[in-house]
Amino acid sequence: MRVAVSPNPTPNRLPNSRLTPKSPAPDQPQQPHQNPGLLSLAGGFSADRLLDLSYATSAVPKFIYPTVTGTPEQQAMTWEVLNNLPMHHAVRPVSIEAQPSFSQGPNYLGLNRVAIGRITVNSSGYDMELPSQFKETVTHEVGHSVDYKAGMFSLVSRQNESTHSSFGKPGYVSGYAETSPSEDFAESYKVHHTHRGVLEAVNEKKAAVLDKTDQASWLERIVDKPAYRETGKFIGRQFESLPILRSGLELARQVTVANLALVGGTEAIQGVVKGDWDRAASGLLSAGAGAGLAMAPHAPWLGVAATAALGGNRGLKMAQDQGASAAQKTAATLAGAVGGTVGGFVAPLALVQAGYSVAGPIGGTVGMVVGGLLGSYAGSTLAAKAALAITQ
Numbered sequence: 001m002r003v004a005v006s007p008n009p010t011p012n013r014l015p016n017s018r019l020t021p022k023s024p025a026p027d028q029p030q031q032p033h034q035n036p037g038l039l040s041l042a043g044g045f046s047a048d049r050l051l052d053l054s055y056a057t058s059a060v061p062k063f064i065y066p067t068v069t070g071t072p073e074q075q076a077m078t079w080e081v082l083n084n085l086p087m088h089h090a091v092r093p094v095s096i097e098a099q100p101s102f103s104q105g106p107n108y109l110g111l112n113r114v115a116i117g118r119i120t121v122n123s124s125g126y127d128m129e130l131p132s133q134f135k136e137t138v139t140h141e142v143g144h145s146v147d148y149k150a151g152m153f154s155l156v157s158r159q160n161e162s163t164h165s166s167f168g169k170p171g172y173v174s175g176y177a178e179t180s181p182s183e184d185f186a187e188s189y190k191v192h193h194t195h196r197g198v199l200e201a202v203n204e205k206k207a208a209v210l211d212k213t214d215q216a217s218w219l220e221r222i223v224d225k226p227a228y229r230e231t232g233k234f235i236g237r238q239f240e241s242l243p244i245l246r247s248g249l250e251l252a253r254q255v256t257v258a259n260l261a262l263v264g265g266t267e268a269i270q271g272v273v274k275g276d277w278d279r280a281a282s283g284l285l286s287a288g289a290g291a292g293l294a295m296a297p298h299a300p301w302l303g304v305a306a307t308a309a310l311g312g313n314r315g316l317k318m319a320q321d322q323g324a325s326a327a328q329k330t331a332a333t334l335a336g337a338v339g340g341t342v343g344g345f346v347a348p349l350a351l352v353q354a355g356y357s358v359a360g361p362i363g364g365t366v367g368m369v370v371g372g373l374l375g376s377y378a379g380s381t382l383a384a385k386a387a388l389a390i391t392q
């Protein structure tokens with residue numbers, strides 16, 4: 001799949017003269033003078049901060065739950081499934097939508113478009129009126145999301161967890177599991193989470209792999225608290241009437257991250273070719289950050305590294321703009337990296353907790369947005385400014 005990317009995300013600041021208002025007609029009262037660059041400045045500011053919000057939602061361990069649609073009973077059953085799964089699995093899909101019927105007929109019970117995280121289940125599929133069948137189908141489909149290595153690398157390599165382990169080999173939990181390694185993974189996942197002990201009896205190796213995926217990393221455990229779970233469910237529910245918007249935002253986030261890596265890589269290569277080492281370093285930091293954010297859903301510590309690289313790059317650019325010495329550039333880059341990590345990673349997480357304690361899930365959501373919009377920018381620029389002032 002090819003992804004169309006927009007050019008360098010750096011906002012254009014229009015020269016002031018282009019926006020200077022024409023002098024008012026003589027009979028009109030003189031308007032108070034307004035800074036003509038203010039509007040374009042505000043536009044540039046918000047575009048930059050929106051990118052920061054997108055990066056922050058990619059960097060922090062995932063806690064936003066999928067958007068769940070269907071009848072109230074179907075929604076309740078889906079939530080029951082999600083609540084019984086490890087949190088880092090429950091937040092993997094973007095949306096889980098119960099549809100009245102499938103064009104493929106009642107044989108198809110569910111479908112998971114893993115690349116965009118969209119799960120649909122067929123309400124008129126065989127036995128789907130039975131709660132057990134409905135819940136097992138949802139669990140099977142979430143299993144595909146857990147199997148899928150998300151991010152741009154999977155678009156290139158198309159590799160799933162199931163291609164590297166015992167899946168697709170005898171010792172199957174069902175006839176359907178025999179059709180492919182990825183269906184074997186999803187079927188085994190379903191049995192593992194709905195009938196404890198059965199998979200161990202059928203195939204110990206597969207059970208061991210799934211036991212391992214159940215373990216959350218220490219970063220994922222940070223967000224396994226009521227403040228993040230309830231805020232994450234609240235954010236997921238805001239899209240119930242329009243799950244496609246949620247998918248669109250997820251796609252935009254992925255393109256933003258891929259764009260960061262591509263533009264950074266291009267800058268790095270041009271810097272090397274032209275012997276401009278500052279440009280090469282800056283490009284490498286962007287490329288590394290983009291790659292880290294793309295991999296963060298599966299290796300959460302890369303999200304921390306990515307916010308450091310973004311902050312470091314901001315510090316380096318600030319030092320370049322001021323014509324700083326090589327030593328000062330290093331100091332500003334390092335300080336920006338530390339400040340960017342505190343602002344872009346710690347701040348959004350802390351503000352969710354703080355907002356939740358003040359105003360519940362709504363407060364948590366506000367905290368996430370405020371932290372994401374401002375945290376990385378404020379953290380990295382303040383730290384880089386301090387470093388430049390100290391080393392002067």
Ligand SMILES: [Zn+2]
Binds near residue numbers: 140141144183
């Ligand atoms: Zn399947």
